[in-house]
Amino acid sequence: MTSLEPGYPLKQGRYTIQGELGIGGFGTTYKATRxxxxxxxxxxxxxxxxxxxxxxxxxxxxxxxxxxxxxxxxFNHNHIVKFIEYFYDQTINRPCLVMEYIEGxxxxxxxxxxNxxxxxxAIKYIKQVAHALAAMHEVNLIHRDVNPRNIMVRHGTEEAILIDFGIxxxxxxxxxxxxxxxxxxxxAPPEQQLRRFRVGPPLxxxxxxxxxxxxxxxxQPVSSRDRENELKRYRKDPQKQDVDNFATNKKLRRAILKGMELEEKRRPKTISEWLKLLESRATTGITIRRDRLRQVIGVIGGLLLLAAVAIPFIRNQSNPSNPSNPSNPSNPSNPSNSPSQTTPSSTE
Known part of the structure; x- marks a missing residue:
């Protein structure tokens, strides 16, 4: 296929090619000015x-x-690439799909x-893409090609964008x-490699x-085909072994393994159901941290209250001019202030 050179005009000059971005199964994507x-x-x-x-x-x-x-x-979603327009260019006799350009x-x-x-x-990016997929599933549309190459991150942000709706x-x-x-x-899950299957969010x-x-x-994840072959031969799932060995967080391991069940019916049925596996981790962590923080604040508060009561008392007791101080001469309890007693002498 002949690549369009920089400067090539499309749609009567409304668009000007700047350079090639990539080649896919259905065509070539270019960077252009509008x-x-x-x-x-x-x-x-x-x-x-x-x-x-x-x-x-x-x-x-x-x-x-x-x-x-x-x-x-x-779609008009923060985490789905924006559509601009579709047109058929008569000069090159080819259809053109115009989308936002993501700098990232x-x-x-x-x-x-x-590295x-x-x-x-990682959790933040996955949640953003999950919300994008949830929006698609609400209108009974599946992406079928979610992978790290089809998720862009804008430069200078932590904003993930789902791209390439080709399949x-x-x-x-x-x-x-x-x-x-x-x-x-x-x-891809095993069912995606079949010609006929039940399609839905679990894919x-x-x-x-x-x-x-x-x-x-x-x-790289283990392909579903290799996983099935290994299970048949050795009754061990290599993906589960890899997750156990390399994913250190137990809650996240569970979310990954539940989502990657080879049997479609054993996976969560919806994105929101899968997200709960992540939310439970986050909520638990926050709750634990809050409880610990409350305990620490309670201890510090108790110590401050104790100090507020004890310090004035200590100062009071150590002040000689304080009437309540036993060592103060004016204090009635001071032994030196009790009346003198004379023992009468006996005469014989």
Whole structure:
């Protein structure tokens, strides 16, 4: 496929290509400038369909990008890439999907360049993506391609954005449907490799849990196919062994393993149900810290109260001029202040 050179105009000059961002299964994504009505410019990302296809392939290509546009257009979510517009450019005879340009890097790159990220930061990213997926599931849409390469983090923030809706599909709860066999090798559950299966949130929950494992450990998850083979041969799940060995937090281990159950029916049914496994950890930790803080404050308060009572008393007792001080001459209890007694002498 011929790449569009920087400076190439699209849609009668409204867009100008700046450079290539990446090549995917359905086309190439470019960085471009967009002319706004007030004369200003903004940077955008444009996914442009493949070229050099047969008539039938071109029809499918156009339908695919149109469908992706419709799916993306329905969201205005902080953690889902923003849709701008769809158009068919007559000069290159290809469909174009325009989205916001995210200045940042993928979680995959972020982890590699920083040699790992802190646990709390990983939890924050995963929760943000989970909320994005929950918004999708509410309208019966699954992403099908959640993995560290499809999650961007904006530069200078801890804001994660879910991208690439290329193989996202609608689903009907509890109904078996037929889908094209497309998946990310280490992040897809077993059922995604079938042509017909029951589609729903547990599919994305598996991929999200596998992504979480990668963020916490820096290790690639074991593919579901390899896991099934190992279980058949040795009756041991290598993913469970890896989680036990490399994920140190017990609560997080449980969330990962529940989300990565090979059997769809054993996974949490919804994103909110899976998030409770994380929330329980956070709530427990906060409660424990608050209880300990209250205990410490109580002890300190008691000591301060004791000091407030004891210090004046000590000072009072050590002051010679204090009438209540036994050593004070004016104190009646001072032995020197009792009347003198004379023992009469006896005469013989």
């Amino acid at each position: 002319q706004l009505r007030d004369g200003q410019e903004e940077i955008v990302a444009i996914k442009i369909g493949k070229e050099g296809l047969s008539d039938n392939e071109r029809t499918n290509r156009e339908k695919h990008l149109k469908d992706e546009s419709k799916r993306l257009k329905q 890097e993928t979680l995959q790159t972020l982890l590699e360049t920083r 790992g990220i802190p646990e709390e930061e 996202a599909r609608e689903f009907v709860p509890n109904r078996t449907i037929q889908l094209t066999r497309q998946w990310a090798e280490y992040y 994305d929950i598996y991929a999200l849990s596998a992504t979480f494992y990668f963020l916490l450990t820096g290790r």
